Amino acid sequence: MNRLLDVTGLHVTYRGRPPVRAVDGVDLAVEAGQVVGLVGESGCGKSTIARAVCGLVKPAAGTVTVDGTPVTPLGLRRRPAALTRVQMVFQDPYASLHPRRAIGVQIGDGVRAAVARGAAPSEPAEWLRRVGLDPDAARRYPHEFSGGQRQRIAIARALAARPDLLIGDEPISALDASTQAVVAALMRDLAVDSGAGLLFISHDLSVVRLIADRLVVMYRGRVVESGPAQEIWRDPQHPYTQALLAAVPVPDGSGRMPAPPVDDARYPQDAVLR
Amino acid sequence: MTVLDIAGLTLSIGGTEILRGVDLRLEAGRVQGLAGESGSGKTMTGLAVMGLLPPGSQVGGRITYGDQELLGLSPGRRNALRGTEIAMVFQDPSTSLHPMLSIGAQTTDHLRHHLGLRRTAARERAVELLSRVRIPDPAGALRRYPHQFSGGQRQRIAIAIALACSPTVLIADEPTTALDVTVQAGVLHLLRDLASEMGLAVLLVTHDLGVMSAVADRVAVMRHGEVVEDGERHQVFTAPAHPYTASLLASLPGATGGVQSLDDVRALEAT
């Protein structure tokens, strides 16, 4: 089996009083050409896993390898070209775009990274068009865009780098309903068609359902359930997964409120893996 | 009872028309939903109410709060209303939270300054609000800084800060985008409770039509700087008046929408 991304026994603890055990023993893999959806409670450690894969936090234990090569923490050093093969769309699109550089130039950075690794050159304006933005907007600056527009600019930049592994941390959260599915499908198609892998972190379960081959469900630093996405969707086994799927509000105009979360739910610690 | 009346609101920035006459009315105890295309002007409408539009903005029309015309108020009066009577949860989390101040400073200072609460009372109220939005260890959270929280936790802290002074009007701009559906359900219950118990008037900007369906009493839809639809929730969902609303509902993935597979998405893209 060709494991593009292999995370084994990952533990990440943030320093502080008291220290926070953000990730508490997680195994996760993404194969080439595969889309893995990572879902779970807010604060359960999803972004921390993404940061560990990019070398932005140091694991307390466990390993992360990309194509067999261990990921080492980056510190403040410049990223070597090899690392541009892993691209991340950060959860906060405001923080991930440079405020004083025109967006076309920033997408151009992605294109240059791709070319440096042997990919064919492409036009920033074309990437803007593909994420549903006006190609003429390339000269403008991030603050001139709405929340959903900025998020698509960040996606365009990551896609332009033609990564082998793309990590999207809530990449479509600010998009309107009709654009969400289209942009998520674009991310999937570009990844899968070029044999890359996509780790897709999202709270939007209906979109995850559309694009993910496999699903990993987390709760409080641990994986509680993982397996083929359609199977979990059809027949969730772990009580947390069941609660999650039941809390998706239905857009039927009925005014029915989803059930609030259970206080101090004591979910079983054993994960359902399939 | 109408608390805030937006009438014929226009906005242009550097000669570009952004809002072309927006009408919206917020009622006490009711949740007015606002959906619409990305870039249609939802955030700008909220910022206009707050008096926080970007430099170079040309505003027209009226925003009436009680007997005050907000667009004509002095900056001093405007500042006094902001954060106390009219509060906003910003779509951009970095606007809501100051990166260099502890959560305690951002919640309790606010309370002591605006409500004149004593230190312990302010602390108690801050802890209560943080626990209502389900921040783990709320007392300990007061000592920590925004970067030490996850994206969804930051979003919930921003909600707690906006609610701290018991505002009359809350503008919540995509307040649950970073939340999983179980935690989101908790926040939706909180908003509903505040509306029905305290008479809070809410403008809820959300692209999530499931969220809209759960809590909004009325639903408005914007497109290209205009409100193209505004009606009672059930009517908008079941018999939308505008074709754009109908297309939004049809494009939803999942059981009620028309999109069941990736092929459906690609067909959507081709249109």
Ligand SMILES: Nc1ncnc2c1ncn2[C@@H]1O[C@H](COP(=O)(O)OP(=O)(O)OP(=O)(O)O)[C@@H](O)[C@H]1O
């Ligand atoms: N500082 C600015 N200068 C010029 N144009 C701007 C500026 N800020 C926003 N705009 C434009 O104003 C329009 C409305 O933006 P707004 O942020 O209100 O959209 P929105 O409906 O909130 O969208 P989203 O759902 O993506 O957040 C957008 O087309 C955007 O490009």
Ligand SMILES: Nc1ncnc2c1ncn2[C@@H]1O[C@H](COP(=O)(O)OP(=O)(O)OP(=O)(O)O)[C@@H](O)[C@H]1O
């Ligand atoms: N720099 C930090 N210092 C201390 N604790 C942190 C730090 N960053 C995150 N945490 C904590 O680690 C836990 C996991 O955070 P993480 O950002 O990985 O969650 P997440 O699953 O991405 O949540 P969300 O869905 O809300 O974005 C949270 O409890 C958070 O409070």
Ligand SMILES: [Mg+2]
């Ligand atoms: Mg996160």
Ligand SMILES: [Mg+2]
């Ligand atoms: Mg907005």
